[in-house]
Every structure is written in C-alpha cells, then in structure tokens.
Amino acid sequence: xxxxxxxxxxxxxxxxxxxxxxxxxxxxxxxxxxxxxxxxxxxxxxxxxxxxxxxxxxxxxxxxxxxxxxxxxxxxxxxxxxxxxxxxxxxxxxxxxxxxxxxxxxxx
Amino acid sequence: xxxxxxxxxxxxxxxxxxxxxxxxxxxxxxxxxxxxxxxxxxxxxxxxxxxxxxxxxxxxxxxxxxxxxxxxxxxxxxxxxxxxxxxxxxxxxxxxxxxxxxxxxxxxxxxxxxx
Numbered sequence: 001x002x003x004x005x006x007x008x009x010x011x012x013x014x015x016x017x018x019x020x021x022x023x024x025x026x027x028x029x030x031x032x033x034x035x036x037x038x039x040x041x042x043x044x045x046x047x048x049x050x051x052x053x054x055x056x057x058x059x060x061x062x063x064x065x066x067x068x069x070x071x072x073x074x075x076x077x078x079x080x081x082x083x084x085x086x087x088x089x090x091x092x093x094x095x096x097x098x099x100x101x102x103x104x105x106x107x108x
Numbered sequence: 109x110x111x112x113x114x115x116x117x118x119x120x121x122x123x124x125x126x127x128x129x130x131x132x133x134x135x136x137x138x139x140x141x142x143x144x145x146x147x148x149x150x151x152x153x154x155x156x157x158x159x160x161x162x163x164x165x166x167x168x169x170x171x172x173x174x175x176x177x178x179x180x181x182x183x184x185x186x187x188x189x190x191x192x193x194x195x196x197x198x199x200x201x202x203x204x205x206x207x208x209x210x211x212x213x214x215x216x217x218x219x220x221x222x223x
Contacts, residue, residue, distance in 0.1 A: 031209050042112075042199065042214040045152070050209060095141055095164070096212060100150035107179065
C-alpha cells in the first residue's frame, strides 16, 4: 500500500525559514518529488530527490533519507507569494502517489 | 501548445448525465496521467497511459469512469451517469517517458460540478 504523510497546515512569517516534512511508506520507491500548488492552479514542479542528501535550488532545498522514509522541503527567505499548498509525491515506477499536501500561509 | 491543455475548464452538469473531459499533452510526451483532486484533498491517481502499452486503470474509482488515448496523443476521460461525489478538479499530466524520475507536468484542470 501507499502511505504518504505531511502536516495539513503551517504558518510562517515573511523572511523566515520553514521546513515541511514528509514521511512515506510505499510498496515501491524510485524517487520523491515536491510540487507547489497555488489555489485554483495546477501543481508545478519544485524538486526531485532520488539519492539521499540535500538538493538545493535557490531559496528552496529538498532533503531525502531513503532508509528513514523521510523527506523535507526547506523554504528560505519566505515571501508572501510562497503561500500555497506543497505536495510531496513518491515515484513508484510510473505514476506519482501524492500526499494530501501542506497548506502554507506566509504572514507579514 | 507549450503546456498540457485541458478542456473544458469548467463544467456544470446534472446528476445522471455523462461528461467528457479532454486532455492534449505536451508534444513528444509519451506518458499521460489523469488525477482527481477533491476540495481539500490530495491528488488521487486515476489512470496512466504509456506509449502503446495497455493503460493502468487501477485508480479508476468505478466502472462509470473510462478513458482512452487516441494516436498516442489526445486523451478523453469519460464519466457516465455522474454523481455528486464526482465533483472535483480533474487534472491531466504528461511526462517525457513513463519511467523513473520523469517529471510530470500538469494542465490547469477541468473543474467538474455535478448538481
């Protein structure tokens, strides 16, 4: 079966750093994706991790530990436009299996 | 076009009617996916097409749902005898290939409301 857990909601202040965690238990694993989804819009690709460690891309970084079934998305220097839902998704070989998403609210 | 194109953007239908949702994937992408997203819920996998292989229909919630892909490109998702619980955003996505690590790109979705 597939089980992907993320916090439902988080709030952070503009300019701060926030870490969104994702734990997973899946029958197959070929990598982990993070997507960003603004309200009423399509999800857009943020990052992909297949090896353990940290992948950095500008203000966003993503970490993976395969042995622990754990990933996090780190957002630095938060901006108001970062208010969105962040979706963790496990690549099980073809289709992605998504968590329910974490709704992030950035406040002034 | 440059991205995944879906139509209609919005559809309001009466309970019991059939609906068809269309997806035009990114040119050259061999893999195509349909997902459903209900209000406040995560993305629910429905069906996956890869090239000329038989589709993976394991996510379709009932036999009222079907999908086809013609010529390895455009796909149509059909929902027969719609029910109110079918109200959701239906998202189509495509990727360059169907294997590991291929980023999938989503369309804007078709918002279906069954009244």
